[in-house]
Amino acid sequence: MATEIRVPTLGESVTEATIGKWFKKVGDSVAADETLLELETDKVTIEVPAPAAGTLSEITAAEGDTVGVGALLGQIAAAGAGTAAPKAAAAPSGAKQAESAADYGGRREATSTASASGAGSAATTAEAAEKTAAVAGDAGPVERRDTPPAPSAAKMLADNNLSADQVQGSGKRGQVMKGDVIDALSRGAASEPAETPRVAKGSGNEEAREERVKMTRLRQTIAKRLKDAQNVAAMLTTFNEVDMKPVMDLRSKYKDLFEKKHGVKLGFMGFFTKAVTHALKEIPAVNAEIDGTDIVYKNYAHIGVAVGTDKGLVVPVVRDADQMTIAEIEKEIGRLGIAARDGKLGMSDMQGGTFTISNGGVYGSLMSTPILNAPQSGILGMHKIQERPVVAGGQVVIRPMMYLALSYDHRIVDGKEAVTFLVRVKESLEDPERLVLDL
Known part of the structure; x- marks a missing residue:
């Protein structure tokens, strides 16, 4: 059964x-x-x-x-x-395909037939014969398909100097999947770079050099939400810079003891998240959202932490971060980061955020204007730490500086509130004892 x-x-x-x-x-x-x-x-x-x-x-x-x-x-x-x-x-419009497979003494053979209006039967028969030989273990080349390899398969092909022509695809419409590349390598497929036909410059054959890939549902949703945020919110961005030396010195002094006691590394996100929750208490409008003609103030801080994955940007949420210690925040961010990387995030991990932190600095970004994660009214952009000359105590000194960017919805957050919020974050990071003393 x-x-x-x-x-x-x-x-x-x-x-x-x-x-x-x-x-x-x-x-x-x-x-x-x-x-x-x-x-x-x-x-x-x-x-x-x-x-x-x-x-x-x-x-x-x-x-x-x-x-x-x-x-x-x-x-x-x-x-x-x-x-x-x-x-x-389902086959493309104007064509029908059918496939059947059976095992004979351990050798799998597959045949495929297709019909298109007007012509193509001879070419189709040849293609079916070639596909049969390839599946049965023939070392001959596999005809290139219209569907490009899956992204993970494409990377593996490039890493092993293989072309899609050398691998039999098992995906929809013959798409080469990661498992197909692994199978080909296990059979000892040639590792020499495949010869690619040269296309003369200015030949007008650009389409042959293009690759069309369908957007994933996640990417479609990201695109829609970002555009909706631009269309609906009155977005504005204010900037400041923070001297990271106090936090870096504190981290350097206690990182080994911190990891030994709490079982997690002491990073920068714990300090930034804690600094944000302190500032949100003073400027609650940044932690609010608009619902019709009402403003909904959140008396809690669920902080979204933007994470880039190979499938797109996701924003898991650290719930009640305002009630957590820096150690608890670091543990939760670590858990969510691993889940995001492995594709294990649950729906509950992604919902209910009231404010977002995005760290473009890990990719080398020096300055940017982050887009709101609707319906939230604020998002903090972190950037690359870079040594720059600054004036301190009447002298020019070299300090590890970071630009901060706060994008906010001007419909609900006034300029004075936005600037004050960013200054409070800066003050907490340049004097981290404030985070401990709740000042």
Whole structure:
């Protein structure tokens, strides 16, 4: 008896997702709770585990398909049961494709047929024959496809001096996936750089040198939210600079003892988060939001920490940061950072932020104007620490300086409040004892 694989509950207000990648193929054996595929939602990537052990007998939704909560993704047959042929993915307009696969003495052969209005049968037959030989283990070249390799596969191809032509793709419309590259390398695929056809300059054949990749749901959501913030909020940015020497000296003095006691490294984010929560208490408008004709003041500080991942920018939230110590903040940021890197963030990790901190300095940014994370009214931009000459006590000295940027919604935050907020953050960082004494 087959066990159905269905789309799980995706979280509050999320009703659909896009299939990012299948990790198993029809005919593969699976263990209970083994990850079968990834679902990409507007906010996070969710792994779907196998509901039972057995053999993946059917895939009903292919990579790139949009599916709703509860939709059927595939089926798992009990161990020893036969497997059904995979259903063909929807083909481009004007063409139909069908694929079937069977194992003969351990050698898998696949044939594909396609028909297009008017012509192409001979070319299609040749392509099918070549694909059959490649799947069966023929060392001959694989014809290049229109669909570019997946980003992770493209990186692995480049690292190993391979071209997509040398790898048989298992993804939708023959897309080369990371697992396909791994399989090719394990078979000893040539590591010599593939010869690429030269295109004459000014030939007008730019399209042949372009790559078209569909935006992930996360990237689409990021684009929409950022543009909505620009369209709705009256955004303005104010700048200041902070002398990081006091914080750096304090960190250098206590970092080893701090890590030994708390089991986490002492970074800069703990100081910045604590400085922000202190300033928010004094300037509550920066921690508020507009709801229709009302202003909602938040008597708590849920601080979003922007994290760049290979799939886009995510903003996990440190909840009640105003009630936490620097050590507790560092531990929570560490946990959220690992979860973001591994694609393990839950919906609860991403919701409810009241203010955001974005650290472009880790990428070398010297100054920027961050965009609000709506419906929040403020976001603090951190930047690169750079030694610069400054005047201190009537003398020119060299100090490790950082530019700070506060973008805010001018509909709710006045200029005086924004400048005061940024000055309070600066004061706390240049005199970190204030953070301990709550001054």
